[in-house]
Structures are given as C-alpha cells and as structure tokens.
C-alpha cells in the first residue's frame with residue numbers, strides 16, 4: 001500500500017488507528033470522508049496485490065461477505081482497486097474488539113454466555129453453508145463483539161462452492177492449526193461444513209477454558225483436557241470434535257440445537273425435547289441443498305479407507321511414549337506450497353508469513369499481532385512391524401497394514417499397531433522434523449532391534 005496511516009486510503013478513507021495487522025495486510029479504523037462515518041478497511045500489502053491469488057482471495061472474501069446478509073456477519077460495503085493498483089475491503093466498523101481480545105482482557109467466558117455467542121455465530125454459518133460458503137477459519141480472533149452480539153469476520157480463506165478459481169488445492173491445508181479439524185490439515189479444498197462444526201466447538205472450548213484447543217480429536221471424555229467443562233457442554237464439544245467428520249454433528253444447525261439443549265440444562269431448565277425427525281429433516285435438508293457441504297471428506301476415502309459410520313475413537317489403552325511427551329504444539333510458518341504444474345497454471349495459495357507469536361497460541365495476552373494462516377507440512381513416515389502385516393491406526397483410524405510408507409501431517413498423533421485383533425502398542429508421538437520412523441516387534445513387545 002502506498003498510503004501511510006496519515007494519508008487517505010483510496011483518496012477517501014482517512015486512517016484513524018490500526019485494528020489488526022496480518023500477513024496479507026492490515027485492518028484500519030478509518031473515517032469515510034465522503035459519507036462521514038467510521039468504517040474498517042482491510043488493505044492488501046502492495047507486494048501482495050501484485051499476486052493474482054492474493055487479489056482473488058480478497059475478491060472472494062468480499063463476495064462471500066456481501067452474499068451473507070445476516071446480523072451476525074460483518075457487513076462489507078465495497079472492495080476497491082485503486083488506480084495505483086492497491087486493493088482494499090471496506091467494512092462496517094465493529095467496536096467491541098474480538099473474542100480473543102475479550103479473553104486476553106477478562107479471562108475465560110461463562111459457559112452460558114459463550115454458548116449464547118456461539119449460537120449466534122452458528123446461525124450465521126447456517127446461512128453461509130446454505131449459500132455454499134464454508135468459513136474454514138473460525139476462531140476467537142475472527143469473531144467481533146458488536147452491540148447486539150458477535151459478528152463473524154475474516155472470510156479470507158472461505159471456500160465458495162461456485163468459485164471458478166482454485167485458491168486451495170487438494171493436499172494443502174490452510175487455516176489456523178488449533179481450530180482446524182484433521183481433514184483440513186490434509187487439504188483445505190475438500191473440507192465441508194463439518195470443518196466449521198469442529199472449529200466452532202474448538203472456539204467454544206477456548207472461550208470456556210482459556211486453553212488453546214490442541215488436538216481435541218485425540219481426547220475423549222476421560223481426558224483431563226475436558227475436565228473443567230460442565231458435562232452437558234462437554235458432551236457436545238466432544239462429539240463436534242471427533243476425527244471423522246461423520247462422527248460429528250452433521251451440520252451447524254444440529255450443533256446449534258445441541259448447544260441450546262446444553263444451555264437449557266445449565267440454566268436449570270429441562271432441555272427442550274428433540275424429536276428424531278428434527279435430525280432427519282436437518283440431514284435431508286443438507287443432502288438436498290448443499291451437496292458441496294457434505295460431499296467433501298475425500299481425505300477420509302483416501303487416507304482412511306475403512307471408513308465406517310460410527311468409527312471407534314482411540315482406545316483407552318496404556319500409552320507408551322518413546323518420543324518426547326506431548327509438548328505444546330508449535331505453530332509454524334507456512335512453507336511454500338508446491339507450485340502447480342503446467343499446463344493449467346492456477347493461483348497457488350499464498351502462505352502468509354506467521355509472526356513470531358501467534359495470538360491464538362500465545363498464552364500471554366499479546367497485543368494485536370498478525371494471525372497465523374498456516375499451510376501444514378507433511379512429513380515422511382515409515383511405520384513397520386515384525387512380522388509385517390499389523391494393522392496401523394492413526395488417531396483411531398485405519399491406515400492399512402505394515403509396512404506403511406507415506407506422508408502424514410506434522411504434529412501430534414496417536415499411532416497404534418494391532419496384531420491378531422489385539423492392540424500391540426499405542427504411542428502418542430510428535431511427528432516433526434525430516435521424517436518419522438517406527439517399528440514394533442510384536443513377538444517381543446518392544447521396538448524392533450536395529
């Protein structure tokens with residue numbers, strides 16, 4: 001951007017303050033000299049505007065927001081490319097800061113209040129999904145507090161079902177790691193509405209515990225991770241954060257109803273009755289309406305071929321840990337994604353340089369710093385057993401049998417080997433670095449001799 005904060009953006013918007021600064025650009029509170037009102041303007045960094053994919057992304061963001069006229073979605077007024085080639089998005093200014101700010105300033109949120117906020121957000125997401133838009137980056141710093149409730153912002157990586165371009169490619173994960181479901185790690189382009197179901201639950205988890213939601217799909221009701229959350233809400237959060245999308249709420253509307261029931265219980269009222277046909281109607285509506293929203297999950301078919309409607313969650317068996325114990329997940333700068341080969345050159349997602357301290361991961365209250373939008377690296381994995389032929393389960397899902405050679409997303413995983421129908425070993429490991437190697441000798445019950 002050629003303008004500095006003391007100048008006019010696009011010859012019209014006078015900068016009053018910086019509201020947020022990200023890898024793609026900055027968001028300013030501005031004074032609209034023409035209409036004489038306060039607005040928020042998101043500006044693409046000049047270098048970014050030269051890249052077609054960054055421009056496309058902002059265009060997408062503007063179109064997604066414009067399509068969603070909802071009290072819980074930030075209103076977009078315009079997206080402008082100035083004569084000098086700068087690009088900016090003009091939005092309503094929401095005064096109350098983000099839910100991340102709220103957490104940092106006043107600590108955790110009461111469960112009933114947090115559910116009430118999330119119910120509003122889920123209503124907005126219901127509309128978005130109906131319109132074929134999946135947000136894919138739901139988290140506290142993308143939720144703004146307005147006078148009449150919370151507003152959903154930052155559709156920067158939203159997926160528009162009818163968009164002609166491919167800003168997200170299969171095999172490239174985008175989003176903010178702690179709030180992302182595992183399928184999004186593999187590929188942002190194939191996720192469906194249940195990715196937002198996961199992120200909504202992870203966001204709620206963060207609001208009520210103050211903790212970063214790390215690998216919630218690995219945790220079950222017995223895990224201390226959920227211990228501080230009251231039971232009605234805990235049950236909902238656990239269901240919404242399962243590894244397999246099929247095991248979660250089928251749609252944001254279903255999650256909303258479940259949360260409303262949990263809130264009734266927490267308020268001391270009998271929960272509203274749920275008739276089975278409500279769920280049936282919901283599922284039918286989704287199947288009939290937004291095929292793009294339920295048609296994703298390609299990752300499951302390719303990575304977990306033994307998909308079943310109600311897969312088992314990771315088994316509560318004793319865990320042996322040879323690798324370092326689960327350390328806080330590091331947020332990484334995104335590496336350059338592989339460039340799409342000719343002959344059909346398409347825009348490649350632009351990795352946004354992460355700051356040294358990401359707000360969603362920083363335990364200390366950090367001032368507004370850029371948010372991480374990461375592309376998750378995959379690392380080489382070799383998993384074997386003696387004798388070979390043991391069933392491998394990764395995070396509770398079958399990976400086939402040993403030997404396995406392939407690529408797995410970096411991060412914390414539960415690896416299990418099953419031999420003759422019995423679990424032989426279970427390890428929670430950090431897959432980092434160049435490659436991950438593991439071999440288990442089922443005959444002696446120990447790591448394979450070298």
Ligand SMILES: Nc1ncnc2c1ncn2[C@@H]1O[C@H](COP(=O)(O)OP(=O)(O)O)[C@@H](O)[C@H]1O
Nearest residue numbers: 019020022027040091092093094141154156371
């Ligand atoms: N309409 C708005 N009103 C007030 N603050 C906003 C608005 N939009 C964004 N912000 C602030 O700017 C920050 C970054 O905006 P966001 O749209 O999330 O962009 P990024 O792509 O950089 O994450 C937000 O976390 C919030 O603090």
Ligand SMILES: [Mg+2]
Nearest residue numbers: 141142154371
């Ligand atoms: Mg953001």
